[in-house]
Amino acid sequence: MAPKNKIIIDTDPGVDDVLALLLALSASPEDLEVAMISVTYGNVELQNCLRNVVALFHVLEKETEWRKSKGKPEGFESLKCFKPVVAIGAEHPLEDEILMADHFHGVDGLHGVHAEHPNLTPADTWRELFVDGELDSSKIPSYSRFFTPSKQRAHMEMLRILRENPEDTISIVAVGPMTNIALAAAEDPETFLRVKELVVMGGAIGVPGNITPVAEFNTYADSVASARVFALSSPTPKSTMPAIPENISTLPPYPEKLSKTLKLALLPLDITTPHLLMKTFLVEKMSPLMQEGSPLAVWTNTFLSRTMDKIESMEGNGEEPGLSLHDPLCVWYMILRDHPAWKSTPKPEDIRIETSGQWTRGMHVVDSRIRAKLGEKEGAQVNPAPEDPMQTIALDEDPGDTMGWLSLKRGNRINRIIQTPGEELFAKELMKSVFG
DSSP states (O other): OOOSEEEEEEEOOSHHHHHHHHHHHTSOTTTEEEEEEEEOOSSSOHHHHHHHHHHHHHHHHHHHHHHHHTTOOOOOHHHHHOOOEEEEOOSSOSSSOOOOOHHHHOTTSSTTHHHHOGGGSOOGGGGGGGSSSOOOGGGSOGGGGGOEEEEEEHHHHHHHHHHHSOTTOEEEEEOSOSHHHHHHHHHOHHHHTTOSEEEEEOOOSSSOOSSSSSBOHHHHHTHHHHHHHHHTTSSSGGGTSOOOOTTTOSSOOOOSOOSSOOOEEEEOHHHHTTOEEEHHHHHHHHHHHHHHTOHHHHHHHHHHHHHHHHHHHHHOSSSOOEEEOHHHHHHHHHHTTTOTTOEEOSSOBOEEEOOSOTTTTTBEEEOOSOOOOGGGSTTOOBOSSOSSGGGSBSOOOOTTOGGGTTOSSSSOOBEEEEEOSOHHHHHHHHHHHHHO
16 A cells, blocks of 8 residues: 655754654554655754764664564654665755754754764664665674665755656655755756645744744745745746846746746744753653663664754753744644644745844745735736736736735745644654653
């Protein structure tokens, strides 16, 4: 039986990224298949992000052996059924200076777990899996049976998978800076638009940002990439493309005519932040597993407990710390995609990305003014037999509408998620899925 959802995860592991990957790989194979893990820079530099992905498979091999020896259910059913491609992507943003979050995630992205537990860290020979040339069979690590290392760049692998699968069957879950996504969209827009849905962890709409007062990290790290991708949700992509002189832009504009618009679901800080993994619950869950000797529990508890300590020191309010499950929530959305509790805004929002503001780079801009769009007003001129559906509204230009905010033909169309199956429920479901 084919899974309900087949996904590509574009990620920059980090702490919550690793939890997102573990949740995806431990899902029921009827619900989810991870076709590809696309690695980008972000929380830390690219090679550390890639090492964290490879280390995850190394630890899962040890965990599987441990669970077998203890007579425990092995879990990770999706990983047993499907073998994801792992590909290396962008090392830096399209136009901006590189930004990392190693102040929060640690220099290696996982709070020193590799130095703390060298037995749970793969030998450096893993790097040879991703370079051209034949690899000596004696050097092929046993845990590599869980994934297929790619020698192609991540955005090209994305396009290959989209091309080789039926249209509207592959979704992409973007939980890092969106550089790889933007590169794929620029390389072949029509193939990219074969995607069923792009699910994005990013932005802050009605809450403060987490990297600046108005910007969330993933968007801020490559605001140009985010703006370019968001523009594909618009009936007229050029209306919201970033304002970068063509002579310095590294990517071309999109074609004037595209076959469809991008379906984009956005999970900003507004919805992800309240979904917390609390310190007390973490200790209750992990302590007995660590005492039994679970490699996965030992490995994950190292960076999760140190993350809790970091949050406690940053907040300094004496309250119990909790880790916001930003990236895992996007995976949960895919696992429970058809659950009626998921709700988005009543209609898609015109959310645009600021790319050039001195203080507002990476900001998600929403028009909250109470003003009717011209084409929706009573008596609007209608073209009765348009060749192009976007020409239905004959009159769509308002002299006082600077930047086309009131136009039905311009602006982005973003499905922002505003309700989930439960803030209190999620951490329990995640920990149960991953640790049993």
